[in-house]
Amino acid sequence: MAKRKPDLLHGTLDLLILRSLDLSPMHGWAISKHIQAVSEDVLEVNQGSLYPALYRLEGRGWIKAGWETTATGRRAKVYSLTGAGRKQLAREESQWAAFSLAVNRVLGTA
Amino acid sequence: MAKRKPDLLHGTLDLLILRSLDLSPMHGWAISKHIQAVSEDVLEVNQGSLYPALYRLEGRGWIKAGWETTATGRRAKVYSLTGAGRKQLAREESQWAAFSLAVNRVLGTA
């Protein structure tokens, strides 16, 4: 039993969302699919993580939302990056670079 | 004033500890110093994270502890990797590799 899928995105979810929205505005569902597809199914964003994260980011002014109609004719909340969000993305990208480099150094992989 | 140092090691602490102990057995304090030094101060392990993590790892049978006397003539709890710990280390290393690759793919860095 038990497919254990432990914590897959620890701390990087915000970064992944911001980066996805930097490519183009998307609604939540699409963000989730996008991340999963591009990461080749390594990363999975379940809704219980996604929507709280979107609220968090919106509350901080990094993304903004608007209701639109998708290609399939349905209402969807489309998020896009704000100026502050773009700055935040840059910040988180460099943090990630530093962090992963540091971990690799400890692992002896660098 | 507060220099805020938010979450630096999200989910990688166990990996970092296991890897450090794979080099040679160490006591807690030394592990912390080692990680900080090798990562060039990017990663900092404060004791409030370290000791709970050590108990966790010991409880899972990945490391084992013994009291010894250090070079400076003081009692210290020295941890070393077990066989299971070595396997776990390999597992976590490959998880980390997959994870960071996946994140980089999303970032477009890969």
Next chain:
DNA sequence: CGGGTTAGTGTCGATTATCTAGGCATCCCC
């Protein structure tokens, strides 16, 4: 028309790791 699948948004409770902020003891050196 009824049922299943996909799209899409959202909530709630629990878990768990980490952080902050301490306490305590020993050794070394001035």
Next chain:
DNA sequence: GGGGATGCCTAGATAATCGACACTAACCCG
């Protein structure tokens, strides 16, 4: 004897993620 480095440990709070669920609407197929 006092300060600093060494070394171990705990308690409470915080926050992010997970797992499971509830809801609506469109689409496809028989």
